Amino acid sequence: DAKTTQPPSMDCAEGRAANLPCNHSTISGNEYVYWYRQIHSQGPQYIIHGLKNNETNEMASLIITEDRKSSTLILPHATLRDTAVYYCIVRVAEWNTGNQFYFGTGTSLTVIP
């Protein structure tokens, strides 16, 4: 079962930062936070993941609260191509486990011109 809750939808003006929140209040110490997005009729695309430190890559930044019970994905300058459903997933990442992903309902982000 999904262990995360996200708002069902959000709008963001083109060129502005998009801040997508995720609540994972039951996260365990060995669980990572992953973010994926799915553009209509395509497979999910990996964005970023982290354990407890904030992370940044060429696509986005991930801010994880100190108690790790919530996180925020930041798209610094949203474009129309960022319109998608964004999924926040928590998952144990150990060599000897299945490392399954259980998707929640995600946030449908619409970037407005």
Added chain:
Amino acid sequence: GAVVSQHPSRVICKSGTSVKIECRSLDFQATTMFWYRQFPKQSLMLMATSNEGSKATYEQGVEKDKFLINHASLTLSTLTVTSAHPEDSSFYICSARDSGLPRETQYFGPGTRLLVL
């Protein structure tokens, strides 16, 4: 980045026939692959975990005799929908676990849209 392909991208079949979907990791070895199903306007639902050289592990409620999974090599897993019925029409997506990266993650294929008439 890591690339996962699926074939075919879409398939239409008659009720009662079987359909095979292939999932390939193109530039990395994947000891574990996963199969998901997604109905319109819904999220992805994990069906099974496929481990190279061993039997797949199915999620609760997924019929293993209907959804046959084979993972014969480190770059290929197949899902066969046997005796397909209209209710099996869905978007089937695979993912592959790239454990070779310093911080492992899963990469998803583009999906296969199945329509059973």
